[in-house]
Amino acid sequence: MSSQPQISADSVIDLVEGLARAGRVAQRVLARMPAPAKEQALRLAAAALRRAEPEILAANARDVASAETNGLSGALLDRLRLDSGRLAAMVEAVEQVAGLPDPVGEVIDSATRPNGMVLQRVRVPIGLIGIIYESRPNVTADAAALCVRSGNAVLLRGGSEAVHSNRAIHQALVAGLTEAGVPADAVQLLPTQDRAAVGAMLTAAGLIDMIVPRGGKSLVARVQADARVPVLAHLDGIxxxxxxxxxxxxxxxxxxxxxxxxxxxxxxxxxxxxxxxxxxxxxxxxxxxxxxxxxxxxxxxxxxxxxxxxxxxxxxxxxxxxxxxxxxxxxxxxxxxxxxxxxxxxxxxxxxxxxxxxxxxxxxxxxxxxxxxxxxxxxxADGGEFGLGAEIGIATGRLHARGPVALEGLTTYKWLVRGSGQIRP
The missing domain is CATH 3.40.309.10 (Aldehyde Dehydrogenase; Chain A, domain 2)
Structure with missing residues (x-):
């Protein structure tokens, strides 16, 4: 892990708020992009990941060496380590997400009221998703792909043990996405590993619309205890x-x-x-x-x-x-x-x-x-095996989404009401 200069708590809060505001602006652009444009953007992102294999694997080797020196557990090392096969699977997951039906605009149901008004529930993006995760560099690619396809911007905060891997993956992804017209701020990676940044994300109510934690019990517990933003939790797999x-x-x-x-x-x-x-x-x-x-x-x-x-x-x-x-x-x-x-x-x-x-x-x-x-x-128990292309976690709660969280779990809905002059008596 590279050393970083310490920055003040106020500066970390300002940094997170600035990234979140930029992400919200980018999300409004992304939400207007038609499905074929988002699909093409993800295919270009996958191609960029494939081209960047030497840089990504070199960065990952650096992370693994540091993790071994620091005594990271065997399970976390396994999640951290990339090779050509795992990177190819990461690229394939992005391509699979690109090929999935776009959930945005899907009509969930509709009805015509006795007064002639037509009501529809339509899927829409959630907005800006904050993802806090440990060890798994594949989450960087999976989360970016799922969020872009579902019209959401994403703010990523990966663990210190995977910092170089995450940066290399993020750099390649953004290069491909921007080639297709997706704003670079639609997929942002926090540039600091300062732990205060996590707290700033958890309290960014009104800027970040949902937090998804991916990591050990202590991380998930902290997120659930401290968050002032809705949380979609991935708990233990007992x-x-x-x-x-x-x-x-x-x-x-x-x-x-x-x-x-x-x-x-x-x-x-x-x-x-x-x-x-x-x-x-x-x-x-x-x-x-x-x-x-x-x-x-x-x-x-x-x-x-x-x-x-x-x-x-x-x-x-x-x-x-x-x-x-x-x-x-x-x-x-x-x-x-x-x-x-x-x-x-x-x-x-x-x-x-x-x-x-x-x-x-x-x-x-x-x-x-x-x-x-x-x-x-x-x-x-995996989003790819369920035909979802990828996942950002397996939600174990009962609200909003449950099981592998993929495109549908990253949407909400709104009601569209079409009238012809009806007034309420």
Whole structure:
């Protein structure tokens, strides 16, 4: 991380307010751009990212080296690190967003009143979105693409550990966007890592219309506690997979292994495995994980499956490990599994593996999480995998947007009323 001169708190507030005002001006221009122009702008931005691969990877290598020196955790290092494959996926995500239908102007519903007035609800941009994130340089590209496509300006504040990566990605994006006529101020990256800038964003009511935090529990907690701007929160991924007694053993073993170990540092990673007490092959679920180096912590019945399983503490059922660590419990059927999930799930993603359709239907109906799955790995909890092109987070609340937040989640609506001279009696 590069050293920066300290600036006063008042100067940070002035900086954020100035960027926000410029972003709002740019957003009004962006909101008037037709869908084909926004699509072309994003395709040019993707091409600019592709051309800038050497500079982006060099900047990322600098960030990774600094993070390793500073002792960043393995999970955060995994989220930080870019290579040619991950950069190509980033570019592809921008291109996918470019090709999605434009949500702006979509008529959600309409009705004609008895007096002849015609009412419509129409999707419109939210305005200026502030995004505060840690470690993930891909958020810079994903957020910019989604905001531009949905007619929103964006003010980005990335983490210090990814500062050089974010700047290189941002520079390439803006070069492509401006080539197509998008104002440069429509996608801004805070030029300072001063922590006071976060506070300035959180209190910029009337300038920033919504804040989206992407990061650890402490960041999200601070944002929710201090914000004077509406927040769309992405909370912990304490995700469960329940293997029912009627699960196919081969299918269950493959799903469980993938859900935990495909990438342990992503928010869709399984953190707790629940096994029905009458499931015929529990060792077939456990042994591959242990053999691959995953640490398992279980209750008494789980530990009886394999002596390599250590004891689980009370906190293990409420921990997002983001590492090769897994909590395991044996439960007496679907009812007990549902109760465990209701007590410990963070509302992100929970899954059942079963060939019993009635059990699957009950699980899908009763588990109150943003994403509920049947016979699929929780690692699919991702906007790209859902056909959304990209996401700026998975919202675990119940208001405005839930699950992967993409184009639709970055819009609101307004009512259009068309009359022919009606007056109210």
């Amino acid at each position: 995700n469960h997979t329940y293997v029912d007694h009627a699960a196919d053993p081969a299918r269950a073993a493959a799903i469980v292994f993938n859900a935990k170990l495909r990438r342990t540092g992503v928010c869709g990673s399984m953190e707790t495995l629940l096994i029905d007490a009458t499931y015929p092959d529990p060792h077939g679920l456990i042994a591959p994980l242990l053999d691959a180096g995953c640490e398992l912590r279980g209750d008494a019945r789980a530990r009886a499956i394999d002596p390599r399983i250590g004891p689980a503490g009370a906190n293990d059922w409420d921990t997002e490990y983001l590492d090769a660590i897994l909590a395991v419990a044996v439960v007496d059927g679907l009812e007990e599994a549902l109760g465990h999930i209701a007590r410990h799930s963070s509302g992100h993603t929970d899954a059942i593996v079963t060939e019993d359709q009635a059990a699957a239907d009950r699980f899908l109906s009763e588990v109150d999480s943003a994403i509920v799955m049947h016979n699929a790995s929780s690692q699919f």
